[in-house]
Amino acid sequence: MYQQLNSILVLLFISLFFIISSSTDTITLTSPVKDGDVLVSSGENFALGFFSPRNSSNRYVGIWYNKVSEQTIVWVANRDQPITNSSGILSIDETGNLVLHEQDRRFGFWSTNISVAVTNDAFSAQLLDTGNLVIFKGQNKAVYSWQSFDYPTNTLLPGMKFGVDKKTGLNRIVTSWKSSVNPGVGDYLYKMEFVGSTQLFLYKGMTKVWRTGSWTGHGWSGVQAMTQNYIFNVSYINNNDEVYVVYLIRNSSIFSRLMVNESGNVERLTWHEASHGWIGFWSAPNERCDGYNYCGPFGICDPYKSGNFECECFPGYEPQSAPDWYLRDGSKGCKIKNETQICKDGEGFVELAHAKVPDTSTASVNMSLDLKACEQFCLKNCTCMGYAIADISNGGRGCITWYGDMIDTRTFSDGGQSLYIRVDATELANSLSNKPKSSHKNLYMVIGMPMIAVGILSCFFFFCCIRKKKGNRLKQKVGYNFATSSKSLEGSFMNNDIGENVDLNAFDMSTIVVATDNFSLLSKLGEGGFGSVYKGKLQNGQEIAVKRLSQSSGQGMQEFTNEVTLIAKLQHRNLVRLLGYCFHKDEKMLVYEYLPNKGLDSFIFDQEKGSLLDWKKRFQIIRGIVRGLLYLHQDSRLRIIHRDLKASNVLLDANLNPKISDFGMARIFGADQDQAITRRVVGTYGYMSPEYAMEGLFSVKSDVYSFGILVLEIISGRKNNSYYLENSVNLIGHVWDLWKQDKALTVVDSALGNSFDAREIILCIHVGILCVQESATDRPTMTEVAFMLNNRDTKLPSPNQPAFIFRQLNYGKDSTSTSLSGGVGSVYNETITHVHAR
Structure with a gap:
């Protein structure tokens, strides 16, 4: 009996064991x-x-x-x-x-x-x-x-998709631990972005730290360890539903992982059983050339270069700042040489081998072109700065072309891919003459043949010049409107074909509705002349700001096209970042990075929040705006006029750094264009320059005028159209009166108390008044403004009377209703044919 009971208990135990x-x-x-x-x-x-x-x-x-x-x-x-x-x-x-x-x-x-x-x-x-x-x-x-x-948290495992679900907006992001003993979300973030060509970025907060380079078909152009003998089978998928990369281990007995550590490194680790430890297989960034944009725009970082400085300029380029370059600081990058003439006969491309190609955020991709067609496609467009093959596997296919600043380029001793830099005929000849003699036989084909062709076609030279002059006069009359080589961007957008010209995230309406809680009032951040802005949160946790354009507003497809095409190509820390767009029936929406502190106006025009901005921070904001405008006017490839600069269009990030936003009214100028005329005057009253408001004439000096108003508003904490005593009905007149009486400091915002640098305040007021002078020719450029604000001891010119110095008038029985401007003829009582002000 006991033995039977024991057997039953054993069977029950075994059964229970298998169940568990x-x-x-x-x-x-x-x-x-x-x-x-x-x-x-x-x-x-x-x-x-x-x-x-x-x-x-x-x-x-x-x-x-x-x-x-x-x-x-x-x-x-x-x-x-x-x-x-x-x-x-x-x-x-x-x-x-x-x-x-x-x-x-x-x-x-x-x-x-x-x-x-x-x-x-x-x-x-x-x-x-x-x-x-x-x-x-x-x-x-x-x-x-x-x-x-x-x-994922801080680790990517084999078989894990790393990338974006286009339908849901899910972006699988890897984030570091706070420390080795705290698994909370840390400072470093590793994610995929596919503006232009797909790339992976390592961020610290909002700052880019390192970039993989674009996908080449074999791997990432900036990850040298990814060869055909790699221990992983790497698959890259990009279709209508998703874009991702997945690593599959070739040997299932190997444990390997990719992680982002607390020190800000992406590293590949493999378990070594014999030593009972993790062996580092690869990591980045691990040298100075890995640092994002280390050598600035049009700079190349070459770690194998002789000497202590790794940076050099693209062929045909020279340092933007020679003194900084001499001091081993390449962050400002390079500029095209003064004597260089692009879009002239005999120009071509110089090959940069074994390169990590530049950030493709300023590039476009066309997978239907081969290498030769890619060269011709770039050569026909004067704004194309260089090109590369998108997929170097199986003989190569696809074309990447760059149109803005080419940043974050470096070379390797092996690996990478070929990058082709646009140069003029002189630079092309120099590069060919420096090649081995065996390559000189190509000199005839590259230079001789084009010269013969030029000779044959010289009889048409006079005719072509006449047509070009006519075309230039037409551009100066109506303003330069950016277009692609195949069709205008506006036409492309009208056909809902954005992706052909600008590579951005195309969000589904359902994704936006979920993110903004169906555009609830609680999600609403504010409302402007062209619609409302809502805060949203994507499924992956990323916070966004959605600009929903009002169907009854004046902003149509042209303005929408402007904003998307312009801001998608612009890369600067003082410009707001556009993440994508959404089309749905008559709805047009823009999706931006979310900036928690909203607009500058919410601080400087608010008594309580104004105290959060001390003078040091306000001065930093002014200089940040200067850097953003300087980039738009001078440092970007094409000159861009914002046309609607104001306090509400300067957003502040978490650290209160300024970012210029709202490019719906912006216009692009050609390199040789100084001004343009429009019958459709757009912008905001109080910030418009007189020549623009009265005559529709705009230029970089129009933005300078708006900047001057903004500076005075930042200092005073008052809007330009506020009511002032002593006969002045706007801020400009009030400040001008105080300036003439040597009482300019009395305009300072009371929220600052006495904790400010009086010399800096006077300097900024002086610069502000110079920027709002009546005549556009009297106003400084943003380059001159930057110099003035960074050199306090420089003697500044005396300002002439500003524009729009309105006075209060006592209307009697015989009086007229004309607004005078102190005798200088700035009368603002005309009717403009097409005015769209906000």
């Missing part, structure tokens, strides 16, 4: 994971449970390697909400969500927070042998509703 072991990788409604329990994947590669970092009593739910002797965490659920005791439970509820809570359920620390249609099917969560935690629906586990691979 068969469910050790799964969480069900009745089988949660408590602190102390561990799930192990079927192949025993990975484990899930509670853990505490070294020297910490906080408890987290994580996934780690089960077969590695050193506990290595690859995923954490409650990164920023640790449990301070051992009462935690990870369970799955009736709605199909994983929930981390304490035993009494009074407080939830983490949840998958997904919405699933209510069904009678049971939900379960299973830890797979890939390290992926997946929520399944139904007994057959045919459908899953959530997976940890879509929400």
Whole structure:
């Protein structure tokens, strides 16, 4: 009897063992994971449970390697909400969500927070042998509703998609831990961006630290270790639904991971069993040339260059600032040589071999062109600065062409790809003469043949010159309107064909609706003349600002085209970043980076918030605006006139750094164009220059005038159209009166108290008045403004009377209703044919 009972107990124990072991990788409604329990994947590669970092009593739910002797965490659920005791439970509820809570359920620390249609099917969560935690629906586990691979922490595992789901907007982003003992979200972020060609970026906060380069077909152009003998099978997918890269391990017995560490490095680590440790296979950035934009625009970083300075300029370019270059500071980059003449006979391209091609944020991609067609395509467009093959595998296909500043370029001893830089005939001849003699036989084909062709066509020279002059006169009359070589951008947008010209995220309406909570009032950030702006949050957690253009506003397809095409090509820390756009029936929306401090106007015109901006910060904001305008007017490839610069169009980031926004009214000038005339005057009263408001004539000096108003507003904390005493009805007149009486400091915002530098204040007021002078020719350029503000001891010219010095008039029986301007003829009582002011 005893023996039979013993046998039964053994059988029950064995059965119970198999029941338990068969469910050790799964969480069900009745089988949660408590602190102390561990799930192990079927192949025993990975484990899930509670853990505490070294020297910490906080408890987290994580996934780690089960077969590695050193506990290595690859995923954490409650990164920023640790449990301070051992009462935690990870369970799955009736709605199909994983929930981390304490035993009494009074407080939830983490949840998958997904919405699933209510069904009678049971939900379960299973830890797979890939390290992926997946929520399944139904007994057959045919459908899953959530997976940890879509929400990585600091680690990418083999088989994990790294990239963007275009339909949902999900961007799988990797973020570092705060420290080695704190798995909270840290400073460093690694993500995919596909403006132009697909690239991966490492950020510290909002600052780009390192870039992989574009995808070449074999790998990333800036990751030298990615060769054909790589231990991974790397797949890159880009279709209508998603764009991502996935690494599959060739040898399943190898444990390898890619992670972003707390020090700001992306590194590939492989487990070495013999030494019981992780071996570093590759990391970046690890040298100065890896630093993003280390040598500035049109600069090349060459770590193999002799001497202590790695930077050199593109062929045909010279340092932007020779003194800085001499001091081994290449951050300002290079500019085209003064004597260089692009778009002239005999020009061509110089090859830069083994290169990490420039940031493609200022580039366009056409996959239908081969190398020769790519060269001809770039050569026909005078704004094209260089080109490269998009996919170098299988003989090469696709064409990348750059149109703005070419930044973050470097060379390798091996790897990379060829980059072709546009140069004039002189530079091309010099580059050919420096080649080995074996290549001189090409000199005839490259230079001789074009010269013969020029000789044959010389009889048409006079005719062509006449046509060109006529074309230039026409451009000066109507303003320069940017166009692609095949069709105008406006026409492209009218046909809803944005992607052919500008590579940006095209958001679905459903994504925007979800992100903004259906444009709820709680999400609304503000409202302007052309629509409302809403705060949104994408599914991946990224915060955005959505500019929803009003259907009844004056901004139509032309303004929408302007804003998208301009800002997508502009790259500067003092310009707001455009993330994408959305078309839906009559709806037009722009999606920007979200800047938490909104517009400058919300600070300087508010008594309470104004005190948050001391004079040091206001002076930094003024100089930041100067840098942004200087880039638009001079440093970008084409001269850009903003035409609507004002306090509300200067946004402030988390650190109160200024970023110029709203390019709907902006216009592009040709390199040799100084001004243009329009019958459609747009902008904001109070910021318009007199020649623009009265005659429709605009130039860089129009922006200078608006900047001058903005400077005076920042100093005074008052709007230009505010009511002032002593006969002045605007800020300009008030400041001018005080300036003539040597009482300019009395205009300073009371929120500043007495804690300001009087010399800097006077300097800024002086510069502001110079910028708002009546005559555009009297106003300084932004280059001169930058020099004035950075050289306090420079003697500034005496300002002439500003424009629009209105006076209050006492209307009597015989009086007229004319607004006088102190005798200088600035009368603002004319009717303009087409005025669209905000």
